[in-house]
Amino acid sequence: MAKTIMVVDDEKRLVSLVESYLTQEGYRVVKAYNGKEALTVAQKEKPELIILDVMMPEMDGYEFMRKHRADNNTPIILLTARVDDEEKVIGLEVGADDYMTKPFRPRELVARVRAVLRRAGDKEPSAKVLKAADIVVDRDSRTVKVGADFVDLTPSEFDILAALIASPGRVYSRLDLLDIIQGVRYEGYERTIDTHIKNLRGKIERSPRSPKYIETVYGVGYRFKRD
Numbered sequence: 001m002a003k004t005i006m007v008v009d010d011e012k013r014l015v016s017l018v019e020s021y022l023t024q025e026g027y028r029v030v031k032a033y034n035g036k037e038a039l040t041v042a043q044k045e046k047p048e049l050i051i052l053d054v055m056m057p058e059m060d061g062y063e064f065m066r067k068h069r070a071d072n073n074t075p076i077i078l079l080t081a082r083v084d085d086e087e088k089v090i091g092l093e094v095g096a097d098d099y100m101t102k103p104f105r106p107r108e109l110v111a112r113v114r115a116v117l118r119r120a121g122d123k124e125p126s127a128k129v130l131k132a133a134d135i136v137v138d139r140d141s142r143t144v145k146v147g148a149d150f151v152d153l154t155p156s157e158f159d160i161l162a163a164l165i166a167s168p169g170r171v172y173s174r175l176d177l178l179d180i181i182q183g184v185r186y187e188g189y190e191r192t193i194d195t196h197i198k199n200l201r202g203k204i205e206r207s208p209r210s211p212k213y214i215e216t217v218y219g220v221g222y223r224f225k226r227d
Helices: 012-024 035-045 061-068 085-094 106-121 155-166 174-181 191-204
Strands: 004-008 028-032 049-053 076-080 098-101 129-132 135-138 143-146 149-151 214-217 221-224
Touching (some): 085 098, 098 106, 106 155, 135 155, 155 174, 155 191, 155 221, 191 214
Parallel strands (some): 049 076
Antiparallel strands (some): 214 221
């Protein structure tokens, strides 16, 4: 069955263009033209991935993500017309898994869709369940448990945690982690990783400012602390 992609943008010509490329690749496309409409469509259609513009009438992309993320971990690729780093950081902090700056090449967007869906649905041939300290990562169900509580992670956060916890003590550079979460090589925006790590710590650490699990190796990257 074809995977469903929801495209959300108030530029109808852009939505039609993206729909055309995705349809050619075999995806089923549903559309919305503002964040408010997108909430309704997402609830009805249950898309496997959302392509989301930031600046829209009635409800912008950030507000949509805040509301949608309350109950869903659907992968989201954010579209933004602004090129400043702060805009991208905000999007990642709110819950985007990837971003593209307008104008963009449709073929690159399609490639990123494939990559994000692959990350979200991959079944790893290696250890299916990873355990370290009081954290349990189940790669098959893509669930994370800290102590007695399940923790909701975005696909990118899950992949970073799974990589770190699979090799406790190993230091991963930001570029290493970019390679893990991005199936498409593009100009490395290394602060992407810092933002994902910040969000991840906020979800699994009791005290994110004094992390127990994920250590920063200054000038190098990050590692999961050995027991």
